[in-house]
Amino acid sequence: MDVQTWTYLLVIVTFALYIGIAIWSRASSTKDFYVAGGGVSPLANGMATAADWMSAASFISMAGIIAFAGYDGSVYLMGWTGGYVLLALLLAPYLRKFGRFTVPDFIGERYYSKTARIVAVCCALLVSFTYVAGQMRGVGVVFSRFLEVDINTGVVIGMVIVLFYAVLGGMKGITYTQVAQYCVLIFAFMVPAIFISIQMTGNPVPQVGMGATLADGSGTYLLDKLDGLSTELGFAAYTDGTKNMMDVFCITLALMVGTAGLPHVIVRFFTVRRVRDARKSAGLALLFIAILYTTAPAVSVFAKTNLLKTVSGQPYAEMPAWFKNWEKTGLLVFEDKNGDGLIQYVSGPDNELIVDRDIMVLANPEIAALPAWVIALVAAGGLAAALSTAAGLLLVISSAISHDLIKNVLKPEITEKQELWLARGAATIAVVVAGYFGINPPDFVAAVVALAFGLAAASFFPAILLGIFYKRMNSKGAVSGMVVGISLMLFYMLKFKFGLFDGGKEAVDALEADWWWGISPEGFGTLAMVANFATALLVNALTPPPPEHIQNLVEDIRTPEGAPPAGSH
Amino acid sequence: MQLPTEFCRLSGPARMFTFSGHTNPDNMDQPTRQEHATRYWNANLRIMAVLLAIWFAVSFGAGILLREWLDQFRIGGFGLGFWFAQQGSIYVFVLLIFVYVYLMNRLDAKFRFDR
Numbered sequence: 127m128d129v130q131t132w133t134y135l136l137v138i139v140t141f142a143l144y145i146g147i148a149i150w151s152r153a154s155s156t157k158d159f160y161v162a163g164g165g166v167s168p169l170a171n172g173m174a175t176a177a178d179w180m181s182a183a184s185f186i187s188m189a190g191i192i193a194f195a196g197y198d199g200s201v202y203l204m205g206w207t208g209g210y211v212l213l214a215l216l217l218a219p220y221l222r223k224f225g226r227f228t229v230p231d232f233i234g235e236r237y238y239s240k241t242a243r244i245v246a247v248c249c250a251l252l253v254s255f256t257y258v259a260g261q262m263r264g265v266g267v268v269f270s271r272f273l274e275v276d277i278n279t280g281v282v283i284g285m286v287i288v289l290f291y292a293v294l295g296g297m298k299g300i301t302y303t304q305v306a307q308y309c310v311l312i313f314a315f316m317v318p319a320i321f322i323s324i325q326m327t328g329n330p331v332p333q334v335g336m337g338a339t340l341a342d343g344s345g346t347y348l349l350d351k352l353d354g355l356s357t358e359l360g361f362a363a364y365t366d367g368t369k370n371m372m373d374v375f376c377i378t379l380a381l382m383v384g385t386a387g388l389p390h391v392i393v394r395f396f397t398v399r400r401v402r403d404a405r406k407s408a409g410l411a412l413l414f415i416a417i418l419y420t421t422a423p424a425v426s427v428f429a430k431t432n433l434l435k436t437v438s439g440q441p442y443a444e445m446p447a448w449f450k451n452w453e454k455t456g457l458l459v460f461e462d463k464n465g466d467g468l469i470q471y472v473s474g475p476d477n478e479l480i481v482d483r484d485i486m487v488l489a490n491p492e493i494a495a496l497p498a499w500v501i502a503l504v505a506a507g508g509l510a511a512a513l514s515t516a517a518g519l520l521l522v523i524s525s526a527i528s529h530d531l532i533k534n535v536l537k538p539e540i541t542e543k544q545e546l547w548l549a550r551g552a553a554t555i556a557v558v559v560a561g562y563f564g565i566n567p568p569d570f571v572a573a574v575v576a577l578a579f580g581l582a583a584a585s586f587f588p589a590i591l592l593g594i595f596y597k598r599m600n601s602k603g604a605v606s607g608m609v610v611g612i613s614l615m616l617f618y619m620l621k622f623k624f625g626l627f628d629g630g631k632e633a634v635d636a637l638e639a640d641w642w643w644g645i646s647p648e649g650f651g652t653l654a655m656v657a658n659f660a661t662a663l664l665v666n667a668l669t670p671p672p673p674e675h676i677q678n679l680v681e682d683i684r685t686p687e688g689a690p691p692a693g694s695h
Numbered sequence: 696m697q698l699p700t701e702f703c704r705l706s707g708p709a710r711m712f713t714f715s716g717h718t719n720p721d722n723m724d725q726p727t728r729q730e731h732a733t734r735y736w737n738a739n740l741r742i743m744a745v746l747l748a749i750w751f752a753v754s755f756g757a758g759i760l761l762r763e764w765l766d767q768f769r770i771g772g773f774g775l776g777f778w779f780a781q782q783g784s785i786y787v788f789v790l791l792i793f794v795y796v797y798l799m800n801r802l803d804a805k806f807r808f809d810r
Binding site: 192197199200203204207208210211212214215216219333334336337338339347348349350365371374375378379382402405406408409412413416419420423681684685686687 | 729732735736739743746747750754755758759760762766770771772773774777778780781782784785786788789791792793795796799800803807808809
């Protein structure tokens, strides 16, 4: 069978599986819809969290980004895993003990204020919408490349599938489809990695193969070989970075703290039965994530070495089939500037080849000439990663609207049945909006997805942390902290990422010299978070302490006994 | 694994806050619920502080601040600092959470919060 047939087969089988699970796990109450009934096992929650967390960006783009960034790519590896340590130790157990449906629920009740709840709803919507648009785009890209359908048709197919299980099953449907999606995506990621690791180093464990010697009998270490190839072509050595240390530090911290503050990750911990289950599922989630995150840098090294060896200095006419295939998608562009028929892939103006970073995972099996079914598997895995994350985000959007905004602020008198239908309606609208952004991507989507972490770091993390660890923290302090943090982050992003105040996107590169303390917009979340903390504590010191029942509430969430079932009021 | 019974600052009205199952008729050697919870919380904070110090050391320490210096040591093809940044820190993160789960479950049992 050829790649195309295999791809159709695998995609249809996995989609049928997701739909089957969705029908089996329909939601019958708001508790089912928001927190999957509150009785998810730690193992299932760990897998679901891992799938929820690992998006199209983790699966498709990350290894490619690292392949071109070398050491600098470590910020994503450490940042997107280290956040789970913060989540497990600082947030998850206490939020589970608190036991409600959403993150704005916690902010609203802990800070005894509708304003606080509304600010939290706005932050949740801002973070989740920017994030979800990128997922739908990822679905479209995979469809268009592997199934050769139009990119927009791909987005619409993805929308229908997500709509089906998110609207029907809510969190319950999402949780169990995510378990299946985790299995699909991790298998799809590991199989090609193991194949290529054996090919290049003779070692079946990619994490070890990355640091091993080449299988060609030369005795050279793979990483030394790659460093050599890179410097020969005028690039920085792979294992050295080009970013300054301060920026690397700030980006890593912003990604970690942002991870811990992302609402679609936090809500997953409301779905388990007890506080100890919340701790355990955080550990399992990170274990499942780490399998992919320790393999990805190995894939980067394999793919980059393979790419340099295959194309650099070689005649264009002799390029293999995959090269021509990817040229058609526009993700690989060759321009023979000096007309010698050879591909000069070098640093600087003489470069003749532009390689989109996403190719490194998607084309990797083809570059390594792996069997057709392995190539097809990558398509199914990419779709699983994108769909699972999209569904988790859509649930946050829908619950922020139906539960936090309508039920708790605008119309408290609606019945549970009405709220459930509202939640379904909100999920439907959210899918349609996300699909619209997938089909008509505003050119800032890719840029903003990375910044969603900065926004989460600058808004939620300090408010939740202080809410748990500082009993005297009051509403005015927390609200002003969130407002200052997220405004500062938005300002910095608009100024240095979009050039809004200096003549548009063209001016952005020139503005790099003006970065505050040399910190990039991606790393600025760290400073915005510090500003949030400082403002919150200052305002708090100047205003009266919270009422006594709030201080008792904080006492209560600090001990794990008798956690109420999630969603009990 | 014993309950902290050395405290005795309790008088009549606070009796309702003592732990059922361990209520002493004399009601003189039980800590208040408040004190009990505070002791639990402080033990929790100590565990957290140690684990977060390790979290910082392997990622920001070994993977970023000391990376260049550590790269002079090699394990296989990896410079040690590079290895921490792209592999080692992640392994330690996973371990840290499971150590936390273990220690907290033990602490919960010790303070009888595990029900």
